[in-house]
Amino acid sequence: MDSWLDHWPWWVQVALVILLLVISAFFSITETSMMASNRHRLRHLANRGNKGAKNTQDLLSRTEELLSVILIGNNVVNTIVPVLLGAIALHAFGNNATVLSISTGVSAVLIIIFCEITPKVIGATFPERIAMWVSWIIKPLTVLLKPIMWLINVFVSALLKLLRINTKDTKHSQMTRDELRSVLLESHFIPHKHRNILLNFFNLEEIQVDDVMTPRARVEVLDLSRPIDEVIHQLETCYHNKLPVFDEDSDKIIGILAVRKALSLLGDEELTHEHFREILSPSYFIPSGTPVLQQLQYFQENQERIGLVVDEYGVVQGIVTIEDILEELIGEFTTSLPDLATKTKWLPDNTYIADGTATLRDLNRLLSLDLPLDGPKTLNGLLLEYLEDIPDNDVSVRLEGVVMEITQVDDQIIKTVKIYRPNGS
Template identity: 40%
Template sequence: MSSDEPSLTMLLVSFGLLIVASAYFSSSETGMMSLNRYRLKHLARNAHAGASRASKLLETPDKLIGVILIGNNFVNFLAASIATTIAIQIFGEPSPLITAVVLTLVVLIFAEVTPKTIAALYPEKIAYPSSLILILLLKILYPVVWVVNVVSNALVRVLGFNSESDDSHQQLSAEELRTVVYESGERLPRPRQGMLLNILDLEHVTVNDILVPRNEILGIDIEDDIDEILSLIGSSQHTRMPVYKKEIDNLIGILHLRSVGKLIRLETVNKAAILRETIEPYYIPESTPLHIQLSKFQRKKLRMAIVVDEYGAIKGLVTLEDILEEIVGEFTTDLADSSKDFHAQQDGSFLIDGSTSVRDINRVLSWDLDASGAKTLNGLLTEILQSIPDSSVGIRLEGYFAEIVQVQDNVIRTVKMWRADSDEPQAHED
């Protein structure tokens, strides 16, 4: 070995430094591309220096990848040259096969797999510090990066692809956002997770799914005696009630019960005064999605709407509270109402009111009854039977058993239900 040739120690140190540099470029690429874009934007908006640098680099991914690959290929080629020189000094000849095998293993293990694995597991710890060096390298190597990008972008267009950056793939659809919420796991408290999922469900649910059916509407018949009206108002748990004449189809308007309290204090309460305090009813179609109706309630500053079908007939009513309960769950002020529809039995079954909505059953009991057709349990069972059943009729639904306990006035009043996989004796089918 001549005095002009570098020593073996110097070559090995140089080779090691080049492998470290190659590992840096490999980990930087994986780390930058593995960053959570939404967390990155959040941190950048909160003046996180590393996130701001990384976000700026990712605005032009072609330039980012260009500078990383230029640097990585340069150090890898230089490392290959030094490895050849090391082989000559050790073996006295080039030994290309041994050099290629050893170099491949070293680069693969120490400059590719290991650093990329670490970067994939901890992208922020790698990407944010790396961004400082990458920005500096991009400024230094910009002319080279520009030439490489011009040629590569031209080739991309020749192959029929768009070379411009497209951010549309980063925009989450509702279903993708649902998946994100599901996978939030322990990072998001379960009640908040449930509320977020319920909000996403609003666009798939209409007022027809949650309305109070017309036969259950508690209202004021203005034809009743004034004492009966005041007694009804006094015992009501609601803040607003519809006012009608003889039947709900002859709807007059909506009465805020607080107005009646004012009349009582002034000792001027009578039917005429009640009618003066009644406001014009707000009608909505049954097909209105909940998220749209929620916005309308907010815009119009209203809390109750009368739901009509396609023929204009009154089908029921819906309140702002009903929609909010779809998001946050039950918060009724009537403690009796919170449990009157469900009665757990010792054998594991439930006695359920026939007027209970299928959606409420699914939500409260974590069941999966079909809610796409009939809205109430009574409607679901009569739809399956296609007739008004007698009591003690057993029905097998998909995954559930239902035994009709009480039928009154052509309506199923009470049903005993349990899961098909429980220990309850199987009911007979009809």
């Protein structure tokens, strides 16, 4: 190599080394930018007519060819640079082992700094922008180097067969639900509220109708065995659109009454209980333990908006509506007057007065607590399970780091609980 270098000026030799370093850096920045590019953003740009994005998509669809071109070019250049730099050093400083060692070390430093780390950091910082630019150069190279790639792939395929590795049977790993959840949490291109809705959608697969239903004790029902005047008064003061109806036996729901339709009958002076029975809709029952996402699909398929949750013995446990499920996705609605009082959070003295029938999920969401959800669904049920007895008033307990004081017990049910705000909540 000394013979042909002797005829070249020193600045030409140095320029050749710099050119090779630039080519090596080009292949490094290409590899990183291509692999780090957002496929969805490229697809969006390609659909809008960006030719660079289309080229990049085409190259990424042929990953083996893309990587072959990059690795061939990068490794050939990185092999030539130390040899050329060593020859220049020997020509300038004489044939000496020390000179050769120093030139090899300098080559390694130059390649690591200027051809590996720096270009790859830049490529990872602006992946799509750089990938679309370099694709105009890499795409023709995949055609020019096809014979070389074919020859190399013949040896690679033979080696893989020798190692009994079948790449055709390997399937691309799909993103798991937890991985997708992590992507959403770390994404900055989705608005905060929209991101919360998407995250809540994943939770629908983990919760049951029992977690979102209104418990039986808090459900307003209509008893048609009562005098007609009392029935009419209840309908006139009712806040709900629909009411479950029973006749004497409170455990046997005979149908669902649309309040608006019932109010249209109130002008009739000869109004009787039978008029209300005639406009009842059949009850729609939901087995306890039904997943919320599955129930949302059932509501859609059956064109229902309200259902009665029943246990294995057919006893009504509560009521769930399509609005209850939607609240899990987009947050609670504020159109129901009785629920407005529950929007108040911590009081100035860092306490909260909770109803014993309040669900643990609502309390966790409203007060940023971490009460257990794998057992009882209500605050009353949680306290009774923990105490294993019906307590008297003014009993205090600590659960999951939360101090709670039972302030009112009535009819074997904990009616009111004062919750003390935990430190850091």
